[in-house]
Amino acid sequence: MSSTETGADAEAGAQPDRRREDWADKMADALGEGCLEHHIIPGSDLWVRVTRDSWTGAATAARDRLGCAFFDWLSAIDWLPSPYGRDMDAQEDNPEPRAAGATEQGYAGGETRFQMVMRLYSVTDHLGITIKADLPDGDLSIDTLIPIFAGANWHEREAWEMFGIRFNGHPDLRNIYLPGEFEGNPLRKDFPLLARRVKPWPGIVDVELFPGEEDS
Amino acid sequence: MTGATAVSGLLAAEVPYWASSIIKLGVVALVVPTAALILGYVFLMKMMSFMQSRLGPMEAGPYGTLQLLADGLKFLQKEDIFPDKADRTVFALAPLVVLISTFLIYVVIPAGPDAVVAQLDVGVFYALAVSSLSVVGILMAGWASANKYALMGGLRAAGQLIAYELPLVLAVMGVVIQAGTLDLQKIVSAQATGEIFGWGGIGNPFILTQFAGFFIFLVAVQAELTQPPFDMPVAESEIVGGYQVEYTGFRFLFFFMGEFGTAFAFGALASVLFLGGWALPWGDLGHWGFNIAGPVIMLVKVLAVSALIFWFRFTYPRLREDQLQRLAWKFLIPLSLVNIVVTGVFKVVL
């Protein structure tokens, strides 16, 4: 298990976030090998990355050991840089599709393109925890959280249709927003936003003047 | 006994049977839409609007008075739509059945010594019996629409109307016992000539002695009219209008007229039974002038009762179906039985 501390921590240095560190330790304690990395921004937030197999274990541990009874949300992140650029403003964007370059993951690291994110919260301690798990590219599936947090049902259905992630043990994995016969997973980075593909966005970067500021 | 109508009384001439029948028909056919118009305009459009801090219709006619006529014309112009799977005959007949039940009530309601279509010995009984005919029409509408909301509305209506028929009848029993007759004309004169502890200054309107009866009657009427707080059969926010959901155009207009016509009829019944009807406690009841003054007096009383009915309608939320049944069977019916017993005892003792 490795741990990364940010530069922000070094600046705030004198005041390390004891409560969040304590939480991170508890998670590491509960999951052992399953807990890969954690990241703390003092006074702000805590990220913990776990293995795919410890996903449900992490949720149970957070609920039972940290008192996170509140299921905040669950989603996924596609770390692939968009092959289309932003299709937005000619000053900034590449007109031709970018080569899928090196993907770069966020806090608490990551190894694969798809990463699950869930956020749990303790209504007694008023602290939240963001738990991440990598999904191997060949097998986009993970265990369902429904037995632990019943509210995960709809969030998992949303992640299923938006990213194509399969949740093992989910009783009713149907599209929640999109029509049943919809093809593709809209929130994947390689899913083109067709409106932008067929017609360029007219609004280049528009910058509003601040109050009292003269236009130069 | 039934020979004279309002008009024939005025003309003071004998008219042949066929002519008087046509006149009576014409009067009833005029009174029902007029009554619906008056109630619809005064209460549904204006009183409701004022209670809800708005003006209501203001454009059609002076102060919006012609709005309902405009609405009626609009309904008549609309296409007569039948749902695909509807039972066409029953679907078409249902609004008529409801409307006919409304028409039939007006037959016995007196508006003057001679201004009555038919003076029946069993007037009270008749009026309450035909008023419940509308259940049949509503069930027909609910079933024939081939719509689940309509079916639920129809079933709710049937359950509700049958449950409230009983307190309605039982509430009137007190009046009948006190007046000693089922004839509406005689009930009117019993109130006009009655005395309160030997003082006949205002007659004896039965609302004073039968206050519990009046209260039960009003509650039951509210349920019979399927108005809030008892409007589950048409509850817009649950079953989107219930049995009316598939009706458009003039068939919907029939339901509307039936609803408000019945409201007016029940208002008239309440004023006959409890408020002294067309009569004033002083003056000769047989005087022909009451044939002209009677309807006006009635109208004032009906509007007063309707104001009460519609006030409830615009203020209260709706009950649930089971709560409604509980109210009828566990509260209103026992209360009205007690009322009958007490009235009977007093009748015998005094």
Add this chain to the structure above:
Amino acid sequence: MTASGTDQRQQLAYVAAQAADARLNVEIETEGMTLNIGPQHPATHGTLRLVARLDGEQVVEAEPIMGYMHRGYEKLAEVRTYPQITTLINRIDWLGSFANEVPFILAAEKLMEVEAPPRAQWIRTALFELSRIANITLFLGDMAVQLGAVTPVFMAFRDREFVLNQIEAATGGRFHPNFDRIGGLKDDLPRGWIEDTKQAMEKMRNFCDEFEELVLGNEIFQARCRGIGIVPPEVGLAYGLSGANVRASGVDWDLRRDGQEALAYDQIDWRVWTHPDGDSFARYWVRLQETREATHMVDQLLDGLPPGPIMAKVPRIIKVPGGEAYAATENPLGEMGYYIVSKGDLVPFRVKIRSASFSNMSITPWLLKGVYVPDIITILASLYFILGDIDR
């Protein structure tokens, strides 16, 4: 803290009831009926669809079907610059639009490590509470109309206007202010606004008093709401219910007090309202008290408004440094949060929108089992959802 304890008990009771029904069904051969409520139905104020399997008037199971209004904001946000996104997210909860902008701006400010000057924070908080009042006022009227009383909703519309006028006077937009900027606000308050707003708050307090009698005090309203749709606190939290919905179940948790976002809530004197019952009545009660509390909060915020600038120093072209941040606030409907992943670009790399109604509604299949058809309406109305907040 076991979510399954109560769940299981309810399920057992339900199974037993079903078994008894099944015996009866075999005897009299009745079949269930499937009732499709919506997507166009007066009770769904929007386009929610509910498929309910009924046994008579009793719901065997009910399942909401969403997506009739899905607009894909999470995808759209990936191709818009940060200042442009506030325009979009204004339309999530369209009754309290200003409140939608605040958590997004706060999350972006977290990433940029800027903080709005105190005056901007106070005005933000005041406008936030004003949009809460504008939003909840409509709920207070709407719940009554769902239960069949038509008059309260008109009064709600009438008095809500006072608040909308103030929001418009300050921001220029009645429904979609789009007034928040990263680092502060677009403009300062107009002259005379504070006095007018205080008068409006006085009127809203009268409104709350009126509704306390007109709606809460009504026996029929109580008969329809008490004991209907009881949410046990642990079940509510496991389903992700937030805001007044869990406070009505006795959970003393309010992100305005307990959150860590840079707003002025910790500098004024107010309290969090909770109710122990957890039923529809409690949810209405809590919301009514919160509306009244919010008027007092606005008064205090306007009294103590600090002087100073309303905009921090931020570059003209906003590039947000790489990182991840989650900011959540206590919106009128419950917790609303934005999880922003930035790669140091003009546009966010990924925005996850955590909207309150989505989670609040996810409890409905559990809650609607075994209730009567009219109670569906009571429960849906009391959970209080806005379609844009479910479908995003």
